[in-house]
Structure formats: C-alpha cells, structure tokens
Amino acid sequence: MKKNLILAIFSGLLLWLAWPPTQYITFLLFVGLVPMLLAMESIIGSADKNKGKQIFTVTFVGFFIWNVLSIYWVYNAVKMVGEIVAIPISLIPYSLGPLLMASACWLYFRLRVATNRTVGLVGLVCFWIAYEYLHQSWPLAFPWMTLGNGFAVSHQWVQWYEYTGVYGGTIWIWLINILIFLFYMSLSEAQTAIHRKKIVIAFFAGLILPLGFSLTRYYAYRELLNPSNVVIAQPNIDPYAKEFNIPVRQQIGILTHLSDSLAQKNTEYFIWPETAIPDAFSEDHIETNGSYQQIKSFLNKYKNGNVITGAETYKIYNTQQTETARPMDGNQFFDSFNTAINIENSDNVQFYHKSKLVPGAESIPFASLSFLKPVFAHLGGAAGSYGSQPEPGVFYTQSGIGADPVICYESIWGEYVGKAVLKGAQFIAIITNDGWWENTSGKDQHLDYAKLRAIENRRWVCRSANTGISAFINQRGDVVKHTGWWVRTAIKDDINLNSDLTFYTKHGDYLAKIGTFFALLGMIWILVRIKYTPRKKEIAA
CATH class of the missing domain: 1.10.1760 (Arp2/3 complex 21 kDa subunit ARPC3)
Known part of the structure; x- marks a missing residue:
C-alpha cells in the first residue's frame, strides 16, 4: 500500500x-x-x-x-x-x-x-x-x-x-x-x-x-483579412472596493478615459470588464440609468462604436416567471443577472445573461435541497440563484458584425462558446474580473484557457479583465498583445473577423x-x- x-x-x-x-x-x-x-x-x-x-x-x-x-x-x-x-x-x-x-x-x-x-x-x-x-x-x-x-x-x-x-x-x-x-x-x-x-x-x-x-x-x-478596430479597457478597480468606495460615475469615467486614449474614428468595439457598471439597474428602464447615459455620451464621438460591458441588472415580474425569481414587496418577483450589455449609437440595447454560473457564488446547486443554502451562502451567494438564459447569445452591430459575449467562468466551456459562433459570432469577447483570486496562477490559467477557444473556433478573442490580464488572442491561439497585472491601462488592435465554421464548432x-x-x-x-x-x-x- x-x-x-x-x-x-x-x-x-x-x-x-x-x-x-x-x-x-x-x-x-x-x-x-x-x-x-x-x-x-x-x-x-x-x-x-x-x-x-x-x-x-x-x-x-x-x-x-x-x-x-x-x-x-x-x-x-x-x-x-x-x-x-x-x-x-x-x-x-x-x-x-x-x-x-x-x-x-x-x-x-x-x-x-x-x-x-x-x-x-x-x-x-x-x-x-x-x-x-x-x-x-x-x-x-x-x-x-x-x-x-x-x-x-x-x-x-x-x-x-x-x-x-x-x-x-x-x-x-x-x-x-x-x-x-x-x-x-x-x-x-x-x-x-x-x-x-x-x-x-x-x-x-x-x-x-x-x-x-x-x-x-x-x-x-493564414487569417483572411477582415479587420475591425477594437479597444480593450482595464480599469484596475479593486473588486473589494468596487461597489462601495468608488462612485459609479467615477468608475465609468475611468473606463471612458482609457478608451478615449487609444480610440480611432473607425473603432468599432470598446470591451469593458465584467460588472464594469456596478450599480444594479432595471433592464426595462435602462434609458434612465446614469451609467448608460454616460456611455451614450461617450459614444457620440464614435459613429460606428459599440461598448460591450458587464453590469449587474435585474428584471421585475408580476408572476414568478422563472425558477430563480425571488419575491419582493407588492406581490412581485425579480431576477438578478450577471449581464453583458451591448450599447451602440442607437436606442437598441442588447442584453446577455450569464448562463454558466459559479456554483455557490452565483447559483445554489440542487436548490430544492434547502439545507444546502446556508453552506453555499458562505461562498458569496445570495439566498437564491442568479437568473440566467439557457442558450448563448450573439451581439450584432448595425453593420452586421457578430460578437460572442462570454462572461468570466463561461470561457472554460468549449461547446457553449462554439454554439454562439455557430449562431454568427465572428469574434469572442471575454469579460471577466479575476481580481478576487489576487496575484495567483488562477488568473494566468484563465487567460491560457482562452487560447483554446480561439483555436477551436478560429476566432479572435478580445479579453477584458478588470485587474488583468487583458489580451488579444489571434485565431491560432497566440497572445498578440496583453496587459500587466494590477495596472490601469488599455490596449487596441485590428482583429480579423471570421465567418468560417470549424468541424468542432459544428459538432461540439x-x-x-x-x-x-x-x-x-x-x-x-x-x-x-x-x-x-x-x-x-x-x-x-
């Protein structure tokens, strides 16, 4: 033995x-x-x-x-x-x-x-x-x-x-x-x-x-030339101070300033990290949200510009429309979401709700077993799970470019990312906040795994991480540009959009x-x- x-x-x-x-x-x-x-x-x-x-x-x-x-x-x-x-x-x-x-x-x-x-x-x-x-x-x-x-x-x-x-x-x-x-x-x-x-x-x-x-x-x-100019912002805001110590308007100001520092007139995408908009707001009334208005004002300078950003959002229902909806005052229910949003120079706003939720922190595994809730609550989870959507989403620009919004943990799922590519995504936008793990190998592993998504689908990956490491990854899986850890910065590149489908993308x-x-x-x-x-x-x- x-x-x-x-x-x-x-x-x-x-x-x-x-x-x-x-x-x-x-x-x-x-x-x-x-x-x-x-x-x-x-x-x-x-x-x-x-x-x-x-x-x-x-x-x-x-x-x-x-x-x-x-x-x-x-x-x-x-x-x-x-x-x-x-x-x-x-x-x-x-x-x-x-x-x-x-x-x-x-x-x-x-x-x-x-x-x-x-x-x-x-x-x-x-x-x-x-x-x-x-x-x-x-x-x-x-x-x-x-x-x-x-x-x-x-x-x-x-x-x-x-x-x-x-x-x-x-x-x-x-x-x-x-x-x-x-x-x-x-x-x-x-x-x-x-x-x-x-x-x-x-x-x-x-x-x-x-x-x-x-x-x-x-x-x-060899990649087919089909360039699109993209700017990735890394605000480097301490996740422990993000929600309470730094005003939301100041956080959005940091992101717009970083984006402005590298943007060109033809920049089509600005990629911001997970929960870059930290104040939870109703998706049905986004037009009244101060952060949204601040972003719209920023985009006035970029005719073809789109901001893909993370946010905390919620939806209110008159009935319990989903399993994760929780009761609130007035016989109503609500769902909270870890959300990716695409904002452009029009009234059209696109939402994607994170689907692959972190067990414990974002979802209650085996929720019907109520005795487990106090255990998983220690991981940072709420009394109930975040809401989600069953299928991956694709954000489309007015010109028809498709982007696959991938939120943090979801970037480990090859088949799930491939389903969005199959729906028309021409590049992959990963938004994440790896600051919780501090300066450990977790952040490096997370970046490395993104290379595999690029190879599987032959798509560029544009990765925005709040505290790092943000990166551009080409269709061969090479990290062509990246930021340092725990620095406030931005990077830009001309990525090549791709519409061809790999065998893996088709068959998962x-x-x-x-x-x-x-x-x-x-x-x-x-x-x-x-x-x-x-x-x-x-x-x-």
Missing part, C-alpha cells in the same frame, strides 16, 4: 508540474499518469483484499494533490468570508474533482477484473471522459481541470482542437501514458519482442502524427458524448457482472 501511495503522489506531482501556467514542461502530461497506472496494476495483481477500496483511496490521494496544487487560488476567492470558514469551503472544489477521478479508476478496476487489461484500459479512458463531461454538465460543474486544458500553454501542439476540442487532448494524454505503461509491463512480464515493437510503433505514431499535424497547421495557417463535444455512451455501457456490464457473479468467485472490491 505504501509503495502504491508513493506512486500515486508522484503522479499527482508530475501532473501539477506540467499544468498551466507552467511552461516548457508540458510534455510531463505524457508520463504523469504512468505511476498511477502502475499503482493500480500493483493493487490488481496483489493478493490483498478490498482491492477496489485501495484503488479508490490511492488514486484519490494522487489526484487530490494535483488538484490542490493547481487550483490552490480557490482559497483566495472565498477567504473574504473568514479564514476559518474558507478552508472547509475550499475543500469542496479541491475534493470533488478527485472523487470523480477516483471513481473512474474504481470503475476501471471493476471492468478490468471482469474482462481483460485491454478492455479495461479502453474503459478507463471512457470512464474518465464521462467524468469530465459530467463535471461540465451538472449543477456542481467545475471543468477547470479537464485534462485537455493542460495544453493551453503549448497551444502550438493542439491546433487540431478545431476538430476535437479539449477532449481530443484528454484522449491523447491517456493514449501516450497507456502506451508507456504497456511497454513497461511488456518488459516486466517478458513479453515477445514483436509485441514490444508494436507498442513502440504505436507510441511514436500516437505522439508524432498529432504533433506533426498540429505544428504544420500552426505555421501554415461529440467525443465526450461518445465516450460517455460507452462508459454507460461499461457500467451496465459491471452491474450485470456484480449481480450474477457468485460472491465466492468475485474479486474483492
């Missing part, structure tokens, strides 16, 4: 070292899971009892180390509720992913003992993909640690994400790790030279062909759905085996 635990811990450390924002050692992803596979193999081949329990425990420890070291910054986002409370709350995102990862490994064990090593390893990849897909789909969604995200700092290696999305990266990592593991086992089991040769050939083909295709695609890719997370389908078949097979295998013949689980 001790040896296997050390192997699992070593695996967790290798994965952490390879994880963004670390550069130059991404290749460790190709060996990081090998010690974990060896630990599981050792347990399966032992005479010990309770093998399934051992596998679950050992793999959980290894993956817990990987997760905690990679997303330690989650603690910074919740410590405002108090140092004592922050630690147990942080354990939720720290532990939930590893629990699901360990469950995938336990299912691998059950399938392995019911079939053989080859079927078991194929099942392991499917179980893992099913876990990743679940962890981006259910109310506790947190797909930050999807394996395919690990190539974000080496985006030149995965230009084929335009066909597969990040799940292609997950499969690639598992494939190479499994082939190395099989080669090691062929040596320890004294298998034939021909068998080892086949593994070596498969290894080099599996590593070099995707890498070679990607590098060729990267250096050969098809690999995840296929993998989940086979994972379900595997689980059914396991249940059948457990039900009809006599206990005396069953290997202890």
Whole structure:
C-alpha cells in the first residue's frame, strides 16, 4: 500500500508540474499518469483484499494533490468570508474533482477484473471522459481541470482542437501514458519482442502524427483579412472596493478615459470588464440609468462604436416567471443577472445573461435541497440563484458584425462558446474580473484557457479583465498583445473577423458524448457482472 501511495503522489506531482501556467514542461502530461497506472496494476495483481477500496483511496490521494496544487487560488476567492470558514469551503472544489477521478479508476478496476487489461484500459479512458463531461454538465460543474486544458500553454501542439476540442487532448494524454505503461509491463512480464515493437510503433505514431499535424497547421495557417478596430479597457478597480468606495460615475469615467486614449474614428468595439457598471439597474428602464447615459455620451464621438460591458441588472415580474425569481414587496418577483450589455449609437440595447454560473457564488446547486443554502451562502451567494438564459447569445452591430459575449467562468466551456459562433459570432469577447483570486496562477490559467477557444473556433478573442490580464488572442491561439497585472491601462488592435465554421464548432463535444455512451455501457456490464457473479468467485472490491 505504501509503495502504491508513493506512486500515486508522484503522479499527482508530475501532473501539477506540467499544468498551466507552467511552461516548457508540458510534455510531463505524457508520463504523469504512468505511476498511477502502475499503482493500480500493483493493487490488481496483489493478493490483498478490498482491492477496489485501495484503488479508490490511492488514486484519490494522487489526484487530490494535483488538484490542490493547481487550483490552490480557490482559497483566495472565498477567504473574504473568514479564514476559518474558507478552508472547509475550499475543500469542496479541491475534493470533488478527485472523487470523480477516483471513481473512474474504481470503475476501471471493476471492468478490468471482469474482462481483460485491454478492455479495461479502453474503459478507463471512457470512464474518465464521462467524468469530465459530467463535471461540465451538472449543477456542481467545475471543468477547470479537464485534462485537455493542460495544453493551453503549448497551444502550438493542439491546433487540431478545431476538430476535437479539449477532449481530443484528454484522449491523447491517456493514449501516450497507456502506451508507456504497456511497454513497461511488456518488459516486466517478458513479453515477445514483436509485441514490444508494436507498442513502440504505436507510441511514436500516437505522439508524432498529432504533433506533426498540429505544428504544420500552426505555421501554415493564414487569417483572411477582415479587420475591425477594437479597444480593450482595464480599469484596475479593486473588486473589494468596487461597489462601495468608488462612485459609479467615477468608475465609468475611468473606463471612458482609457478608451478615449487609444480610440480611432473607425473603432468599432470598446470591451469593458465584467460588472464594469456596478450599480444594479432595471433592464426595462435602462434609458434612465446614469451609467448608460454616460456611455451614450461617450459614444457620440464614435459613429460606428459599440461598448460591450458587464453590469449587474435585474428584471421585475408580476408572476414568478422563472425558477430563480425571488419575491419582493407588492406581490412581485425579480431576477438578478450577471449581464453583458451591448450599447451602440442607437436606442437598441442588447442584453446577455450569464448562463454558466459559479456554483455557490452565483447559483445554489440542487436548490430544492434547502439545507444546502446556508453552506453555499458562505461562498458569496445570495439566498437564491442568479437568473440566467439557457442558450448563448450573439451581439450584432448595425453593420452586421457578430460578437460572442462570454462572461468570466463561461470561457472554460468549449461547446457553449462554439454554439454562439455557430449562431454568427465572428469574434469572442471575454469579460471577466479575476481580481478576487489576487496575484495567483488562477488568473494566468484563465487567460491560457482562452487560447483554446480561439483555436477551436478560429476566432479572435478580445479579453477584458478588470485587474488583468487583458489580451488579444489571434485565431491560432497566440497572445498578440496583453496587459500587466494590477495596472490601469488599455490596449487596441485590428482583429480579423471570421465567418468560417470549424468541424468542432459544428459538432461540439461529440467525443465526450461518445465516450460517455460507452462508459454507460461499461457500467451496465459491471452491474450485470456484480449481480450474477457468485460472491465466492468475485474479486474483492
């Protein structure tokens, strides 16, 4: 048990070292899971009892180390509720992913003992993909640690994400790790030279062909010229002081001044960060809002100008029109939204309500279980969830340009962003406020993941972050311009709009759905085996 635990811990450390924002050692992803596979193999081949329990425990420890070291910054986002409370709350995102990862490994064990090593390893990849897909789909969604995200700092290696999305990266990592593991086992089991040769050939083909295709695609890719001038403002307003210490008019003044400092007469977009308009206002009466009027006055100088900005908004209903609507005085109800707004030189105002809400802080997971509300309230959430909209939105200018408004956390969802591109978005506008995490690797990871959205859809990404890091990312995933952290500044560039659709944009997370389908078949097979295998013949689980 001790040896296997050390192997699992070593695996967790290798994965952490390879994880963004670390550069130059991404290749460790190709060996990081090998010690974990060896630990599981050792347990399966032992005479010990309770093998399934051992596998679950050992793999959980290894993956817990990987997760905690990679997303330690989650603690910074919740410590405002108090140092004592922050630690147990942080354990939720720290532990939930590893629990699901360990469950995938336990299912691998059950399938392995019911079939053989080859079927078991194929099942392991499917179980893992099913876990990743679940962890981006259910109310506790947190797909930050999807394996395919690990190539974000080496985006030149995965230009084929335009066909597969990040799940292609997950499969690639598992494939190479499994082939190395099989080669090691062929040596320890004294298998034939021909068998080892086949593994070596498969290894080099599996590593070099995707890498070679990607590098060729990267250096050969040329953007079609279709320029649009964009200015990104980074106001650098402390999120803890944003709502109370700085007057709203002054905050909008900072943004308009930054925008003016770089704008041209032909500037078409000004991108401002999440909740740049901090005072909540009614969407039905936006024309009377002082911030809106201030922005309209600013746009008078730019005939074709559009401001995409974040805001806190609400809508009032006479009946409870949505599940998230909360009661107010006078037998009315209201929904609060984390909103992106497009304001232009006309009376037309477009709204998009954040859909992928942060569990706890913006939504109450499993809201029907009322006893959980006090727990999640400690994460900064209200008594009820924010309102949302079920589908992504696209902002259109008067000239017909389509922009995909993506609010903060939503930029981790490849398929969701792709749906907006499929609807006509010609570039992606990410607005965020990463200041809650302070100067940690969380802000860098968030920026790195945006590169993958650019590759998947072959769209420029214009990223405005309140305290940084704001950036322009081209269609190959290169960060062509970026700001520093915790500075008040603005940047501008001529981006190329694109209307072509990639295979991934059209088909989304098809690999995840296929993998989940086979994972379900595997689980059914396991249940059948457990039900009809006599206990005396069953290997202890």
